[in-house]
Amino acid sequence: MSGRCIIVDDSQVSAMVAWGCAKAAGLETRVAHSCAEFRTIYPEFLPDIVISDIVMPDEDGLDVLRFLWSVEAKARIILVSANEPKYLELAQRLGESHGLTIAATFQKPFDLDIVRNTLQSVTD
Numbered sequence: 001m002s003g004r005c006i007i008v009d010d011s012q013v014s015a016m017v018a019w020g021c022a023k024a025a026g027l028e029t030r031v032a033h034s035c036a037e038f039r040t041i042y043p044e045f046l047p048d049i050v051i052s053d054i055v056m057p058d059e060d061g062l063d064v065l066r067f068l069w070s071v072e073a074k075a076r077i078i079l080v081s082a083n084e085p086k087y088l089e090l091a092q093r094l095g096e097s098h099g100l101t102i103a104a105t106f107q108k109p110f111d112l113d114i115v116r117n118t119l120q121s122v123t124d
Helices: 012-024 035-045 061-070 085-097 112-123
Strands: 004-008 028-032 049-053 076-081 101-107
Touching (some): 004 012, 004 035, 012 049, 012 112, 028 035, 035 061, 049 061, 049 112, 061 076, 061 085, 076 085, 076 112, 085 101
Parallel strands (some): 076 101
């Protein structure tokens, strides 16, 4: 399996857990700890998958989604959050209403096997 993945998460620990899952799924992976860093990495890396936290300081996961629909991204998106599940639902609906492919949502802390299996199925 191959593909490219960018993880957007302000938490170093959560980003590294997601990075480990992506690497285990055979994905070439980059990590951005802010939306601004993501916007810098995105055009040169052009990921197949974006894993984004929803609640982050300054700009958040909704800003990641706004950027993705502004560039008409074809990447599959996985949304994660440690906050209310309602945030994930709303973010998923918002992204889908703008033509983005939301492949999955996960509540933190997430089950590593489920995330790895989801990444493998999304990239097959």
